[in-house]
Structures are given as C-alpha cells and as structure tokens.
Amino acid sequence: MKGLSGLGNIDEALKAAARLLELSPHDRSALWERTELEIRQMGLDETIKKMDRMTRIPSLPSIYREIYASLLRRAGREEEAVDIYDTITAQGGQPRVQKKQVFTLAKSGREEEAIPLLEEFLRNE
Numbered sequence: 001m002k003g004l005s006g007l008g009n010i011d012e013a014l015k016a017a018a019r020l021l022e023l024s025p026h027d028r029s030a031l032w033e034r035t036e037l038e039i040r041q042m043g044l045d046e047t048i049k050k051m052d053r054m055t056r057i058p059s060l061p062s063i064y065r066e067i068y069a070s071l072l073r074r075a076g077r078e079e080e081a082v083d084i085y086d087t088i089t090a091q092g093g094q095p096r097v098q099k100k101q102v103f104t105l106a107k108s109g110r111e112e113e114a115i116p117l118l119e120e121f122l123r124n125e
Contacts, residue, residue: 010041026061035067044075055084062088066097069104078108 017034021027038047051068054060069084085101105114
C-alpha cells in the first residue's frame with residue numbers, strides 16, 4: 001500500500017487496503033493506512049464524515065472511534081475529539097487512547113483536567 005501510495009497511485013493503494021481488510025477485518029495498521037489514503041483522495045472533511053458514520057455502528061471495534069477522534073484533532077476540533085476519547089476510555093480504552101486523550105485535553109486548554117489523567121497514566125505504565 002505504501003509503495004503504491006508513494007508512487008501516487010491512490011486508487012490502487014486503496015484497493016490493496018480493501019483486500020487486506022477483507023483478509024484481516026479491522027486490522028489497525030490497514031485501517032490507519034486506508035484513512036490516510038482517503039484523506040489524500042477525498043479530503044479531511046469527507047473522511048471525517050465517513051468515519052463519523054462508521055462510529056455509529058455499535059458492533060465495530062473502538063479503533064474506528066480512535067481514528068475518528070484523531071481526525072477531529074487533526075481538523076482542530078479538539079473538544080469533539082476529547083468527547084470521543086472519553087467514550088473510548090469509559091468502555092475500557094487502552095493506554096495509547098488514554099495518552100491521546102491527555103494530550104488532546106492539554107492542547108484544547110484543559111490542562112487542569114489533563115494533569116490528573118496524565119498522572120494516572122504514568123502510574124499505570
């Protein structure tokens with residue numbers, strides 16, 4: 001995928017990502033790579049809209065919400081990203097999600113909320 005993408009062949013790279021996801025549904029790295037390719041092809045706003053729809057499917061794993069929150073952060077929509085991270089961590093999110101949540105809180109000017117979460121994250125590491 002990355003080779004095809006690097007050569008500017010986004011359509012072929014997306015097809016490769018789709019094939020990989022057929023073989024290994026919900027594969028983290030394939031989902032992230034597909035998302036980056038979609039941003040290049042459709043733009044950030046359209047990719048956010050697509051991922052928003054995906055997060056509304058309750059049976060999908062939390063990686064979809066994690067990617068959605070990351071896209072919101074990238075678009076400067078930190079408050080919305082924090083809400084998504086809150087949802088993920090409330091459902092037993094993983095340490096990497098908690099770390100992203102802490103940095104998003106800090107970036108959005110909510111350092112007072114970020115500090116205790118960061119301390120908890122460091123204690124659990």
